[in-house]
Amino acid sequence: MDTNAVVAAVAVEETTPLMEKVQVMGMEYGAKILGALIVLFIGMWVAKMIKKGVIKLMEKRSVDPTLISFVASLLYMAMQIFVIVAALEKLNIKTTSFIAILGAAGLAIGLALQGSLANFAAGVLMIIFKPFKVGDVIDAAGSMGSVLEIGIFTTIMKTPDNKKMIVPNAAVTGGTITNINTFGTRRVDLIAGIGYGDDIDKAKAVLESIIAADERILKDPAPTIAVVELADSSVNFVVRPWTKSADYWGVYFDTTETIKKRFDAEGISIPFPQSDVHLYEHKND
The missing domain is CATH 2.30.30.60 (SH3 type barrels.)
Incomplete structure (x- = not known):
């Protein structure tokens, strides 16, 4: 028998099982790769659809655009990671270690950025609850x-x-x-003191005329003018007119100035702290 023919026959016999194994492995892993690709493409498509749906929902509820972009991107990234892990599972690749590494990395990043994450969480709450x-x-x-x-x-x-x-x-x-300006109006709180020798009724009438003359002061709620304290050296009136938030400081400063000028013009004293110093002459014996 021809030696070359014998060698060729043996080679064919050895090659046939190998080719069969390659074909079997190709069919097996080909199906797995195809399944992984299907999971990957369909998963990414679903992730995009969910992202678009979340964006539309948040826009309908008038959520801040900055928050919409951030939340949508964060959600899309999380879904992408989930899809990739699912595709790797289709290939029989153990993802336990991969997930553990991601968890450890997330924990490390969270600890390093805990201040920033706290600010982010607070920002989200402020945008939502306003x-x-x-x-x-x-x-x-x-x-x-x-x-x-x-x-x-x-x-x-x-x-x-x-x-x-x-x-x-x-x-x-x-x-x-x-x-400060949620309700559109504010109350101006002032204290006006007069001397114990001054006429309380006169002083109250002067204060009422000052408040009535200022068009920025609201009629409703009505202003409050009343004796609030009998202090050490003065009788104190509380003066509490209401005004629009935008007029608050103007009313505060102008009313304070007008009270001083009108009290001076009406001869009403405004007490201020005073000290009496007594000098005694000491004679040596």
């Missing part, structure tokens, strides 16, 4: 000013003396927030 809006004058985190911008991490305010303040959101929500 304790104040742009243009409101607030007193929060030890600062007072007009709100210029409510961001994801910080709130920007302008002080009455035209300074720009950038306050972390966590500091804003971490204490009491006083929204």
Whole structure:
């Protein structure tokens, strides 16, 4: 028998099982790869549809555009990771270690950025619950000013003396927030003191005429003018007119000045702290 023919026959016999194995493995892993690709493409498509749906829903509810973009991107990223893990599972690739690494990385990032995450959470809460809006004058985190911008991490305010303040959101929500002009009106609280020798009725009439003459002062609610205290050296009146929030400081300053001028013109004294100094001559024996 020809030697070459024998070698060729043996090679064919050895190659046949190998080819069968390759074919079997190709069919098996081909199906897995195809399944993984189907999961990947369909999952990514579903993730995009969910992202668009969330954006439309938040826009209908008039959610802040900055928050819409951030939440939609965060949700889309989380869904992408889920789809990739599902596709890897289709290939029989163990994703336990991968998920553990992601969890550890997330924990490390969370610890490193815990301050920023707290500011982010506070910003989300402010945008959702709206304790104040742009243009409101607030007193929060030890600062007072007009709100210029409510961001994801910080709130920007302008002080009455035209300074720009950038306050972390966590500091804003971490204490009491006083929204000064929510209701559109404010009460001006003043104290006017007269001497014990002055006529109380006359002083009260003067105060009432001052309040009645100012058109910025509201008739409803009615202003309050009453004796509030018999102090050490004065009889104190409380003067509490109501005005629009925009007129608050103008009414406050003008009324204070007018009270002084009218009391002087009417001969009503305004007591001030005084000290009597007594000198004694000491004679040596």
